[in-house]
Amino acid sequence: MTRWIIFILVYIALGFYVIQALKTIAKQPWWSYLYIIVSFAVMVNFIYQFTVGDDTSRVLNAPKSYAFGFLLTILTFNIITIIFLFSEDLYRITSGIYHKIYGVDKEFGLPARRRFLSLIALGVASIPFGALLYGMYKGKYNFKVLKYTLEFDDLPDGFDGYQITQISDIHSGSFDDRKMIEYGVNLINKQKSDVLLFTGDMVNNMTSEMLPWADLFSTLHAKDGLYSVLGNHDYGDYIPWETEELKKQNLEDLKALQKKMGFDLLLNEHRYLQKGEDKIALVGVENWGKGGFKKAGDLKKAASQINENDFKILMSHDPSHWEMEVIKDSYHYHLTLSGHTHGMQFGIEIPGWIKWSPVKWRYPYWAGIYKEMGQFINVNRGFGFLGYPGRVGIWPEITVITLRKKALT
Structure with a gap:
C-alpha cells in the first residue's frame, strides 16, 4: 500500500510541474484540463490493472501491458518537460536571490517563466510521446x-x-x-x-x-x-x-x-x-x-x-x-x-x-x-x-x- 501512495504522490507532483508549462504557453485553461483528465485516467487504469483488475497475478497480460505502455508514455512526456523547466527554475531562483541581495527591490521574487522555453520543453517532449503511441499502434x-x-x-x-x-x-x-x-x-x-x-x-x-x-x-x-x-x-x-x-x-x-x-x-x-x-x-x-x-x-x-x-x-x-x-x-x-x-x-x-x-x-x-x-x-x-x-x-x-x-x- 505504501508504494502505491508514494507512486501517486510522485506522479501528481510531476504532473503539477507540467501544468505550469501548459499555463505559460496557453491562455485557454482547457489544455490543462485535458492533460489532467488524460493523466489521471492513465494513473487510475495502471493502479486498477495491477491491483483489482481481472488478473492480479504477476502474469503480464495485454491489459497490463497497455496500462504500463500508457504510463510509460505519460511519464516520458513529463520527465522530458521537467528537465527543461527545472533548468529554468534554477536560473529563476538564482536570479531572484541575486536581486534580493544586490537589487533595489529587497523583496524576494522569481522572474516570470519564459514562454518560449515552455514551448521548447513541450515540443521536445511531444516527440517521444508520439513515438511511443505510434509504437503501440503500429510499430510492434x-x-x-x-x-x-x-x-x-x-x-x-x-x-x-x-x-x-x-x-x-x-x-x-x-x-x-x-x-x-x-x-x-x-x-x-x-x-x-x-x-x-x-x-x-x-x-x-x-x-x-x-x-x-x-x-x-x-x-x-x-x-x-x-x-x-x-x-x-x-x-x-x-x-x-x-x-x-x-x-x-x-x-x-x-x-x-x-x-x-x-x-x-x-x-x-x-x-x-x-x-x-x-x-x-x-x-x-x-x-x-x-x-x-x-x-x-x-x-x-x-x-x-x-x-x-x-x-x-x-x-x-x-x-x-x-x-x-x-x-x-x-x-x-x-x-x-x-x-x-x-x-x-x-x-x-x-x-x-x-x-x-x-x-x-x-x-x-x-x-x-x-x-x-x-x-x-x-x-x-x-x-x-x-x-x-x-x-x-x-x-x-x-x-x-x-x-x-x-x-x-
Whole structure:
C-alpha cells in the first residue's frame, strides 16, 4: 500500500510541474484540463490493472501491458518537460536571490517563466510521446526482413548459397492482432529458405499463451526443417506456481507443443544438415545468460558427438553466452544465432549511418551481425514484444542469412 501512495504522490507532483508549462504557453485553461483528465485516467487504469483488475497475478497480460505502455508514455512526456523547466527554475531562483541581495527591490521574487522555453520543453517532449503511441499502434507489427550474406573459407561446397531464416522471441502471450501475426508468419514463409531456426522465448511464461496461435505457426515450413531452442521465458521462472510439479509440467507441455507444431527442439544436442556428402553441424543449447538469467545451456554436452572440424552453426538464445563462453571455446563455432535483447524495442536505426539503443549498455552484442575471433553472431531483434506493448525504431525482425563459400584469390 505504501508504494502505491508514494507512486501517486510522485506522479501528481510531476504532473503539477507540467501544468505550469501548459499555463505559460496557453491562455485557454482547457489544455490543462485535458492533460489532467488524460493523466489521471492513465494513473487510475495502471493502479486498477495491477491491483483489482481481472488478473492480479504477476502474469503480464495485454491489459497490463497497455496500462504500463500508457504510463510509460505519460511519464516520458513529463520527465522530458521537467528537465527543461527545472533548468529554468534554477536560473529563476538564482536570479531572484541575486536581486534580493544586490537589487533595489529587497523583496524576494522569481522572474516570470519564459514562454518560449515552455514551448521548447513541450515540443521536445511531444516527440517521444508520439513515438511511443505510434509504437503501440503500429510499430510492434512493423515486420522487417533483414538479409545478410556471410562468407566462409571452409563452408562445405554443397552449402554454398544455403539460406537460413532465423526468428526469435515470439512472446505469444503479448499478441493481440491475429491478422498481423498471420501477415508476419506468411512473410517468413515467403523467404523460402532452406531451413528455419527459432532461437527461443516462444511464450512469456505459460504454454497456454501459445495455444491460440499454434495453428498459424504450424504453417511455417522449410525444405530442411524447423529447429528451435528454449529461451529464458520458456521455463516459466517469472510467475508463481502453486507447485513445482505444475511448473515442470508447463515446460513439458511447451516441448510437446513445439514438436506438434513441427519444430525439432534441441536441448543441449545437435543435428546434422546434409547436402549430398556434405554436412553442417547444427548445435542447440538451452538458455545460458549472464546477470542472473538461467544457465541451463551446456555447450560441451551439445557438441559432444560432433567433429571438431565440422562446420558449425550454434543456436543459443542469449548473446552473452557467445561473449562469455562460445568464442573462447576450443571448438570454432562459425555462426551463432541469438535473440533475447529485443533491441530493447526502442532505439534509432538508419542503415549505414546509425544503430543505437540503450540496451547496448548491457549487451555489447545486441542487434545484427558481429564478428570476433573469426566467428560470427547474429542477434535477432525479435518477432514479438514484451512489457511495453510496442516498438519504436527497433522493428520486429525476420532474419535471412545466405551462406557463401569464400572465393579463392
